[in-house]
Each structure stands twice: as structure tokens, then as C-alpha cells.
Amino acid sequence: MDELLAHHAENIPITPDEAVEAAAEFAALPRRRGAFLRLLRRPGPAVAFGYLVVIALAAIFAPVIAPYDPNQIDVPSRFAPPSWDHLLGADDLGRDLFSRLLYGARVSLTVSVAVIVIATVVALVVGLVAGYSGGAVDNVIMRVADGGLSFPPLVLALAVAGILGPGVVNVIAALSIVFVFGLTRLVRGTALVVREEPFVEASRAAGSRTRRILVHRVFPNIRSPLIIAATFGIAGVLLAEAGLSYLGLGPRPPAASWGNMLRNAYDRGLYKASWQLFVPGLAIAFTIYAFNVLGDGLRDVLGVGRSRRAKRRERRGMTTVERVRTPPAAPTSDDALLRIEDLSVEFVSERGASRVVEGVSLAIRPGETVGLVGESGSGKTVTSLSVMRLVPSPPGRIVSGAIRFEGRNLLDLDFEAMREVRGTGISMVFQDPMTSLDPSFTIGSQLAEAQRLHRKVSRSAARARSIELLDLVGIPAPETRLRQYPHQLSGGLRQRVVIAMALANEPRLLIADEPTTALDVTVQAQILDLLKRLQRELGMAILFVTHDLGVIADLCDRVAVMYAGQIVEEAAVEELFAHPRHPYTAGLLGAMPQVGGAGERLTVIPGQVPMAHAMPGGCRFADRCAFVTDACRSGRIDLVATGAAAVRCVRAGELTLQGAR
Amino acid sequence: MSAEPILRTEGLTKHFTLRGRRRDGARPVLRAVDGVDLSLAPGTTLGLVGESGSGKSTLARLVLRLMPVTAGRVVFDGDDITDLSARDLRPLRHGMQLVFQDPYSSFDPQATVVDSVVEPLRAQGVSAAEARTRARDLFDLVGLAQDHLERYPRELSGGQLQRAGIARALSTNPKLVVMDEPVSALDVSTQAQVINLLQDLQGELGLSFLFIAHDLAVVRHVSDRIAVMYLGQVVEEGPAEALYEHPTHPYTQALLSAIPVPDPVVQRSRPRIVLRGEIPSPASPPSGCRFRTRCPFVMDVCAEEEPPVHESPDGVRTRCHLHVTGPTLAGASVNTLALPD
């Protein structure tokens, strides 16, 4: 395993000229307005945007709206309170505060927008040159940016403004310098990520010129994070401008700016008319707040960072149960360890509820290995998560059925009782071991934690048991491994650790959801052998979820085949492979390329899985089935059991299908 | 007799220099691809297999010259392209294309599907209108409906988008298409559709494929010849049939034995080799034979000397001491050897 990051893309030096030209070309491209409209459909951002439009209009039309010249001194009106003559009162020189606020908005907003535009454009060019060229250029640029970022912004602004002296242009210059560092970092970081994207490599392989790649591939993907940062940035500039003015380094008095007004109110009016502070103060606060609300809204609408949030699995909470039909009665005697009956699960979204699991029934006896197989999206993961009540609610909810584990219906349990079942009764292993591992803790502490969750154990007892567990899952030198972090292990070792954690409390059932799908076949063979040995030694039952029939053939006693949210066939493993009874099962078997059967054409299942919201009535496989008749489409088709097997096909009795070759 | 190969590599090597320093002060070097000799005849498929980290993707990028070569040569259609600059490669790009593993990440999420599909054509200077007409034909060819053209990648299923990826690669009538795990991310039924499509297209258009996969069953299906890679080296190369029936390298044998056969009776009764451990880091490969840390047949000589390449009369090249020293196999299958212990 390599600790170092791999970069496939070679460094392609680009010059600032090229970056500027590319930026201009990108700016001239036609835009879609979808995101903006979606933003305005949200109440918060819509109000904030409306407020900002009003402020901007007020600033633009200040000469028309303002009742007075902002600098007109009128000594008799000194500290006049708000009245019809002076809407917001007057300051120490009798200047009308409302008029000054309007003119001040011109200065403050101009400064903010100018600073952000300048800083963004410079950051875009410099960040892109750094990120795309890499190497020494990148090193120098990033050293400078890091240097700039190591000062508190206001201190840096003060230093630059102190050198340049007060005045609007100098304030813009000073603040642009302050804000350019952070934005450069952002552009460079995003460019580094984007240029490693396979779609950028695809463009290079297509023979596209660097310029085209920048304009059509890199910029559009940098745009969203940059727009968001710039929106938050404006709020930052407003605050910094006020700060500088307050310290006497802003636009030269008597020119009105919100910062100058604040300073004036503080210096001259603090004791005589402290309310004057609120006039510029509230204007600044509201405007900053509005930009922040807008920035937050953009973040949601543009979907930046959403995926990361979605990745974090719900730690607390459990799937809600809202039955639309009564659960089946409990059987009087039951030899099953786990019995899922008539399970249906829905996801609710703006477009309504989509039922992704429909009437699933499945039983697992103690010590048995049952496979659940089907194409991606068929509902295997949702079914197995439902057993653990781990389907996130909302959007998910269980709408029918019962899940009986050792006689208890898991759908009736409260959170504490369910937490007890998870881990001690049933454990789960996922495709990506990092779902269950925390990158910032050692293997040892996570194994100990898994034990302590359910009972009191001393540190030394936990450690001894951890070593025993790692040994059980075939990890050599367990003592050393306890001190390591997940990133120090290979994918295969991580999956072994996760299995060890799952076994910590000796569950009677292990649910393994595609635990070998991400591994090489050689390592998959090791993990499958491990599971077989563990089952022999510990006698637990396994529900093994996979899309790979080869793995099923290797490991399972019984198989259930899922298609479009339903179980379509269930049988003992030899029986299912030798004599599949559902056309979908036979289709899957035929589609598998086999080492033995060389060169011959693969049989395909034509078409695609139907979408959950457009499920055909009758047989869900009808549109893809070679044996379809009218009877297949006329009404509900049940899973019909004969002995230990079951099949959901009206023609199962008459068809003879090709099994494994 | 045999035609000039469409693609030939000689001692092709790529070493990545890593960050940090070794104890002796030198920068650590990762030998991703280390002296690979391959040859692909026109109109045929060369399969490339090996565990992840064995250097398959790097080799793919090298033969397409998407990255500079450390040593060795790449000859494409008679032209030595080893040292060409990005600018000089551009006019040759239409002849060689790449299909990616993950269809979603290889399409720009911000662009319509057609925009990405016509990119190779546009890069060749074909007008937008003409490129679009061609895209329609290509969509017919790969079995996609025309209304998918204007969609965004996320609106297509994985299988549909992979067809679009194949359309993109075929847009410029290439001679060589390099496919880096083109079906690994697809479901069995979709995978079968795409594999059949590729075979049809090869027949119709006379394409040459370098087909990378970690699934030997898939590779067996599509390939005329197969090369097995381990830690940057090709350890066995030969006609697909021979390689499967009579593997001459212990690694090939182990890979074959690791694929679960979708038939419980066969799968549970056949002899299997489960390799120890996992592939070591190419930054510090084992001395002598790189496979020796996991090889069931390892001998003393394996740690000391790099195994020489043994070439058998039926065109199988293998890199293992078993064929020259030890119990000399001299090109025979390792299956004839009893597994130790």
C-alpha cells in the first residue's frame, strides 16, 4: 500500500496570459440560470436578495433619494433625533444621517464589490497557474499565500493601509491584498482536485488543447465553490472596511462611508447621542447577514459539500415504522433465527414516496448462510439495513411487515433495545470498511470500543480479547496492529479488522453487505475462506449480500434472488444453479462470463431495471423477459412456495430454463 | 507472416519519484511499470490482468502517451511516439482512444453527454454541426436513444453512460482503443451487454483493443492474447486459450483459481490456491522474483536471481525459475506440479 497520493496528471505549465484569456472566454459562455432561480425559491435567500437589491438601488439613486447633501453642515440641528425633517436624525455637525447612510452605502458597497472582484480575478489566474502547473511555480505561490494567511486579516489590512495611507482607492488596494490569499488557495486546491478527475484526463486523451480544457472542464467545476466563497467574502470585506475606517484608515472624511459614520458616532456622539451608533451599525450588520444567508443558500443549491454530509452514516436514530397494513401474526413455533415477513420500505421525497422494497420475506436458520443476490438498485442493501433499523429516516420508512429475531419483532423495539440487538445479536459488515472505522483512532481503541459499547470490560481484558479477535480473523502480529491507524492497513486487512469488530460480542447473525466487492479476487478468496472458517468455528448465521453469483456458489447454503425490490426466487444453492426457475435467475447465470466457456456470446438480459416510480403492474421483469405472455401483466404475481423453494413467475411450472454450465 | 503490430512496447518503464527522502538521502522511487514488452496485432484484443497496484492503468497511460516515459519505447502504428511532445501527439490522438472504468467520473458533470462525446472530434477541428451529426450515428452504433444526447451524465444509468463512453472513444475512427476496466463498475447483465457490443464493434470496424480488467473470466471472453502483470512486470503472456488451459506461471494459476465459478458443485470441489498476503508495494519490490513472497512453489534461487523470460514454441512467454531451474517445466503448465504442503 502506498501512503503517498498518486497524481496521474502530468504538470502542464500555463502562463498567466493563457489563464486570463481562458477566463475571459469562459466568462463569455452562455449561462444556465437554473441555480439562481432555485436559490430565489427559498424564503431566506429570497428575502436576503431582496434586501440587497433595495440597498443597491438606494446607493445608486442616492442623489435622487437623499433629502440633503450628505456633507451639508447645519449647526442648529446638532444631534437632532429622528423626525420628519431628519428621518434618522442628524450628527454632531447637523449632517442628515439618512442622506449620509445612502451615500455611505455607495462607498461601502463599491469598496466591497470592487475588492471581491479584484481578489477573485487575481486569485483565479494565480491559483490556476499554481494548481495546474504545479512544481516550483506552485511552491513559490503557495509559500506567499500561506505567509499572507498567517496574519490576522485586520492586522494585515492595517499594515498595508498604514503604508498606503487613507483614501478609497488605498482601502480597495489594501483589502484586495488581504482577501486574495484565501481565494487563491481555494482556486488552487480546487484546480488540483479537478485536474485529477478522470473527465479531465478524458479531455487530454481526446487531444483537446489546454485552453479548451481550462475553459470547458476546469472553470465550470471551480465556479461553484468560488461563487460561494466570494459571497461570504463580500461580508468579510464590509466588516474589514468598517474596521479600517473606524481606525481612521478608511475613505478620507468628510466622505461618508458606513465605517466613517460609525467612527464619527463613537468619537463625537457616544455620550450625547449613543443611539447614533445604531444607524451605521445596523446597516452593516444586516448587510453582512444578508450576504451570509445568500452564501448559505448558494451552498445548498449548488450542492457543494453535500456529498460529504451524505456520506456520514447516521449514528443515532433508527428507521421509523408506519404500517399501511397489519403485520402477519407471529408463528407459534419457529425454527428460524431471523424471519423477515412482508417487509416493505419507502423513501419519501418531494416527488412522492417510492417503494424500493416490496413484500420481502426471508428466513435464516441458526448457523445457516443465506445469500441475497441481485443487480445494484434491487433493494438488497435497504433490506439488510432494515433488519438493523439503519435505513435513515427521513427519507426512509418501513411501511409493512415484521422482522422477528429470536422470536422478538425488531420493528416493535425502542432505540435502547435495538441498540442492544445491534452488535450483540446481529452485526453488520459493509462494502467499504471505512464505513465502520474511524480514521482518527487506532485499531486497538476501536476494537475495545466495540466491546465496551455493550458491557463493562477492563482495559486489559479488552486488549486481550482484541488480540484474540485479530488472531481469529487471521491478522498476523496482532499486538503491532493494535497500535496502527486504519490508513496504515491495506483494504483486505481493514476488512478483516471490521469483521473482527463485528465478532467482538459473539453475534448469532452476521450481515455482510458486499464485503468483498471492492477487493481483488485473490483477497476476496481469502476473506471468503475466513468467513467459512469463522462460521464453522463459531456457528453463527450469515446473511451474505452480493451481486456476484460466483461468490454465492462458493459460500451459501440457500439463495434469494432480488429484482426491483422483490424476491423473485429462493432455493437451496445447488438447486438454484442447476435448475433456475425464474427467467431472471437464468438470465443472470447466462450473463456471467465463465473461465471455462471461452469466446462464446454472452446471453444478455435486454433493457434495464424499471425505475421505482414507474414500476409495471404484474410481473416487474415482464419488459425484459423472453417468455412474457399476457398473463404476466394482468395483476399481482405472488411468490409461490413449493417445499423449500419459491418462485414469483406465472410460467414457472411450464418453463425449463438453462442452469449453470 | 504476421502484420506490423498496431502497438508495440519495448522495455517500457515508468518510475514515479515520491516525496520524502530515503535513509541514504535519495528520493524513493516507485516502479509502477518496469520493462514491459508487448505487441498487439491489428484487429485483435490483448487482455491485461493483474491485481490492483500491478501497474495496468499506468501502462495504459504510457502507451497513449498521457504521461512521459521513464525508459523504453512505445511504437504506435509504426511511429515511435516515445518522445513526442503534447503538441506533436495531438494529430495522432484520433487514432488512439481511451475508455475509463467509472463512466460517471469520466464525464464532466457540468456538461451534456454529447458535449463530451464529440470532444475528440472537436479537438481534430471538426465543426460543431458535423460533430453532432456524427454523434447521432455513434449513438445508433452503441445502441443509445437520440434523446440521451442532451442529457447530463447523472441522468443516465451506468450502462448507458458507459455506452456513451465507448461512443466517445469511437468518434474519431481510432485504430487502437485502450480500455481500462470498462466493465468493472457495471452489473452482470449490463456488463454482458457492453462486452457483446465491444465484440460486435471489433468485428465491424476492425478495431484493436488493449483490454484491462482484474476479472480473468471477462478478459478470457474478449481476448486473443493475454498478459498477466505483477508489480510492474509482465510475468506471463500468451494466447488466451493456452494461458487458461495450461498456465505456466504460478501467479496466473493462482489468479485463475481465485475466480469463483458460478456453479456450487464445481466451485466447491475444484482444487484452489489461496495466495498468502497481499501485493507488496512497488516502491520496495522483493528481490529476485517479485512474486516470491506469495508463491507456493518458491525456491532458494527465487530470492537471489531475477527469473529469465522463457519462451515456448507456441508463443507463451513466462518469467519464472520453474521453467529453467528447479524441477524444469520448460514451458509446461504449472498445473502438472503438485502443490507443496
Ligand SMILES: Nc1ncnc2c1ncn2[C@@H]1O[C@H](COP(=O)(O)OP(=O)(O)O)[C@@H](O)[C@H]1O
Ligand atoms: N437514502 C436513500 N434515499 C433515497 N433512495 C434510496 C436511499 N437508499 C437507497 N435508495 C434507493 O433504494 C433502491 C434500492 O437501493 P439498494 O438497497 O441500495 O440497492 P442494492 O443494495 O441492491 O444495490 C435504489 O433505487 C436506491 O436508489
Ligand SMILES: Nc1ncnc2c1ncn2[C@@H]1O[C@H](COP(=O)(O)OP(=O)(O)O)[C@@H](O)[C@H]1O
Ligand atoms: N502519479 C503517480 N505517482 C506515484 N505513484 C503512482 C502514480 N500513479 C500510479 N502510482 C502507483 O503505481 C502503482 C501502479 O498503479 P496502477 O497503474 O494504477 O495499477 P493498477 O491499474 O494495476 O491498479 C501503484 O502502486 C500506484 O500507487
Ligand code: SF4
Ligand atoms: S411472470 Fe412472465 S414476464 Fe415475469 S418472469 Fe415469469 S414469464 Fe417472465
Ligand code: SF4
Ligand atoms: S520464480 Fe520462483 S518465486 Fe517466482 S514464480 Fe517462479 S517459482 Fe515462484
Ligand SMILES: [Mg+2]
Ligand atoms: Mg447495495
Ligand SMILES: [Mg+2]
Ligand atoms: Mg487501474
